[in-house]
Amino acid sequence: MNAHTPVVPAIPPHAIPFAVPTSRWDDAHAATLRPEELLLYRSNLLGSDLTVTNFGGGNTSAKLTGTDPLTGAEVPVLWVKGSGGDIGSMKLDGFSTLYQDKLLALEAHYSGPDDDDKMVGFLPHCTFNLNGRAASIDTPLHSLLPFAHVDHVHPDAIIALAASSGGEAATQAIWGGKIGWLPWKRPGYTLGVMLRDYVRANPHVQGVMLAGHGIICWADTAKAAYEHTISLIADAARHLNAAMAAKPAFGGQITAPNPNRAQIAADLMPRLRGLMTGARRKLGHFSDDAEALEFTGSADFQRLAALGTSCPDHFLRTKIAPLTLDPARLTDDAYLAQQLADYRAMYAAYYERCKRPNSPAMRDPNPVVVLVPGVGRITFATDKTTARLAGEFYGNAINVMRGAEAIGQYIALDEQEAFDIEYWLLEEAKLQRMPAPKPMVGKIALVTGGAGGIGAATAARFLREGACVVLADRDGAAAEEVRAGFAAQFGKDVVRAAQCDVTDEAQVAATFAYTAREFGGLDVLVANAGIASSAAIEQTTVELWNRNFDVLAQGYFLTAKHAWGLLKRMKEQGGTSVVFIGSKNAVAAAAGASAYASAKAAANHLARCLALEGAPEGIRVNVVNPDAVIKGSKIWDGDWRKERAASNKIDAGEELEAHYRNRSLLKRDVLPEDIAEAAFWLGSEMSAKSTGNMINVDAGNVQAFTR
Template sequence: MLKSVKDQLLENRWDEAEAAGKSESELLLYRSNLLGSDKRVTNYGGGNTSAKIMERDPLTGEMVEVLWVKGSGGDIGSMKLDGFATLYMDRLRALKKLYRGVEHEDEMVGYLPHCTFNLNPRAASIDTPLHAFVPHRHVDHVHADAIIAIAASADSRALTQEIFGGRVGWLPWKRPGFELGLWLEKFCQDNPDAVGVVLESHGLFTWGDTARACYDTTIEVINTATAWLAERAEGVAPFGGAVHESLPAEERRRIAARLMPAIRGLIGREEYKVGHFDDSQAVLDFVNSRAMPDLAPLGTSCPDHFLRTKIRPLVVGFDPARGNLEDVLGGLSQAVDAYRADYAAYYQRCKRPDSPPMRDPNAVVYLVPGVGMITFARDKATARISAEFYVNAINVMRGASLVSSYRGLPEQEAFDIEYWLLEEAKLQRMPRPRSLAGRVALITGGAGGIGAAVADRYLSEGACVMLADISAEALEATQARLVQRHGGDMVRSVVMDVTDEAAVARAIAETAVEFGGLDILVSNAGIASSAPVEETSLELWNRNMAILSTGYFLVSREAFRLMRAQGMGGSVVFVASKNGLAASPNASAYCTAKASEIHLARCLALEGAEAGIRVNVVNPDAVLRGSRIWEGEWLEQRAATYGTDKQGLEEMYRQRSLLKRSVLPEDVAEACYFFAADLSAKSTGNILNVDAGNVQAFPR
């Protein structure tokens, strides 16, 4: 059920003390960040804000009117001042003389750079004329769920009038651009007392004479619509009530862990995809509902929602009461093929002579009754944001269905936005993907020096990383450092003992739920021991074998199962040791277990080849810095074995190498990157020594 009216209302968070002393542009940024901080106001990257500010012209020294407006591709919740485009207002107004009509409005975007103020490199967006031609100093454009619920209703115009009277007007659907800017200008001229306007199937424009007044109006208008909808929702089951019951949370994740790699394997053969799972209450209310089968095919209404979520979602035929998961998995390929065929038919029906070629025909959003929603995209952030957009769409459909009937964008309009030449040009300007973009890696021993260095290297190339380690405290610290460098979307962690079969299975499943699957396994969990053979206890022997041999087997077995379920191949990298090839005194348990690792890798290379799963070994030697196995007794024991002290051990290892160089975690990480990347696509069953040269460890 919906929350109480009071709980749903937005808080007016304007703080006069914080706003005091800010310039007009700084107040614009403050207002923008406040609005963008709440997804109920607008989605990530959605909406835009502006202010018309008097600035000193750097050429003439005269004061001129300048439009500050969110630039192309920005996000009002997280942007800084450099995220605003700045344009001369007199030049923007002069563009009206060049406008040749709606059939030619796209060409007007090419004139916007000629209006740039102060050589600002931030590109102006397609929405610039909408802000420029509204004759008010401050303008907000947002995609609030409550407003779009009204805007996407069949009775949108009448409902707007009922809720707001003449204070907020209404305009029919029009794709953003120069023409819509002129419509907004005329509306303001014809309705001087209005404080805003609802755009059908799109969103809300509001305005004011000051930054504070504009912000207050935006919050008040959204809250008015929110309260009106909430009052009508009291006692009413969302979407006509439930026909499915949600499974327990743990079971939902278990099913998602099975479905996501299977879907990813079907849709990720041309381009790697990363998944996101959402089983929030809003999602469960929708996927379990009586109305979902009729509403889902209608797609979304707001252009921002649509661009992120595709023409419509794919509904997975899972029945939580029957538990027909195996049947669903067996029929998944057919369902994906049917969606692709439907998308191709949509493209053929709607394409225009100058339309770009058809893009990826796979669904972005997958709805699973009783379980939740799965989204896939090129990277984790985009997959998450796509899910957030569809949750917004769910809220819109819920509100619209309460008071009228929901309407998605007409198919041709949806196509014209998706394949808009201006949108295509933006896509073509995007940087090339990094070498591991879209790939998912699990790193055991991920909190240690080598594991953290490998994670950092993979993340720098665009991979998503699941860190696994037995130490929760060390994991937390390592994850925090990596998140600070690479962002929170790309890094996850799981506490795992590689000798615990159930814990290993849970960690692999958790990786599948968090990122959609697995492409790279770096088996790096380590232990070290040193003792003469006659002093080596059975417990010590078994502990080495359990972690360094059995642990590597358990993790590899689960990774193989997941990689085979995906059908996309993969790369397994064992971080072994020089000691697996070259014997060392007083370390029989350790050396034997490392040799077992290496031979296991050879066996797995044979088994994985037909599935495209490559298995290779990196053999480091004497990586002291940052490594937890070089703490405590092991360091003391190795120092005693070689007749030196702690400080002299690293120098001793350096001097005994052929190249007389120390081996660092970053050196090992580079070798692990080589075996994970396409650089080594034709290599399996190989050993790469990173030991600065040790003749006894030469593989051949």
């Protein structure tokens, strides 16, 4: 929940060791699988083990027999992980299937390294059985090798060897010549030819280290391939662990983890987010895991961070280098603005130095990775999942640097090679094919009363349009239950739950700090937490009066107050929005509900005051006034239903619902989703020129007409 400081393992005195993987192969399960299912099983086992490969990294293949749909003949078919998939979570439709004979015949079109991009264009012509899954750039590495089962993975322990000046010697020491070594070459057809020719010249090898980006190995069966891959990674991990045990990691620790790092991150992330330029807002991800704290607190931190990453899988998600910040100057906005400006200038200079005549236009020059000694690692991207994955990949890069330095010197990607990967025309084409993002991607909304009917409906409306949402509710268990449902529907990255009583300022402050730390800031506040009571004035106690004002007036005040600083940060990015969920009773007198109606009126007037204060800061403040939202409402499930039925001298069941429906001008029920639609409109850019307004969503009530 929101107030908890993240807990990380203690940093060991020397170095965080590499995990040593073991086989998870289940012979009984494997015996039930068809050949292509065995390939999937092997792939999922490898990809779901983060000691073996990272998200989206690596590829696997099997050369199987298939029936040619045109001739009916049995032909060899290459099954290989397709472009963009993740071997840990993919299904059978994640594999490309290609005629192996046609793939081998492609070499007639190859005349040298300059043909790499051209060769990719031939791959669709080799498709077997109209499979729509695009083949990846690594397909030649699998097709040109003669082996039945091939694995190509990027585990940290292997890349640490591949990215070290001592890597080739260590490879010889570990495997005694059974594993070969090829110098760096960008993935593509040329690397496939180099690999095939190397294996022909060295028929005794059982795998090959590919300098800079991983290992490729093979076997005659699916099980043998899997266990061979696992054993090679385990060998590398044990070798590196022994080397790392001999000396402190990264030259030793010079900056201890700051015990207040979670709060520091909550304050820093909105500052950085508000200073980043670009057409779309960024989302942040914070990690103070042991790897990040060990690296950023080390003597060699600045030297190694400046080198950037080595493996293309890492680099594509983390940029040429991270931004590093002085932990003593994190509250200085001028310093942060200058650091970001300097980074953007550095990136532009890198682009100008390395661009080709046909390079795509320069992309977003803001940093992806921000590192702070004693605090940890912050990553930014235009969506939360990408921000999280970038952080995880940089965590992999830290592991690689640690292992590489233990046996030699860490070697990063050459700058021109890095640029040619980042701005590869094939990569640009893939980016151009991606669908346009939903309108609220990059936006962060916090909804109080998020576990109730209107709150949950509002959160769902924002989530459907791509926003990240924090559900704040005094009932933490209910908020978590709603969060779990939304996580299953929209993905776990985009929704959080926080226990928050809006009458408790400490809880409110902690909830906004949690929001900033989880997502990077705030763009939309929907103040919705509420109660309702009905009593004649003689029966209205001071306690009842105060309780209404505590929740409905003070609660809205406290949430707006603590949201304000976060919202102001986004002024230069187009402004932000506050939406109060008011009530018909805020503008229309109600007999027997003076405490409730008066508190709602106070909140509505607060919104008008805040609209005046917020305008210079780009903060819009508007109100939605519902009426009689009975179905799906927690408030109407309690005493309020009985009280209003008694006040109107009717039955509390269907008769009450009919009463409110029939008293409206339109004779229609008002649902939580109707309120959510209005709240979404006011929270989105569709209402960018509206502030200080009230929208009645009540099916028509003459008393509530505002003019």
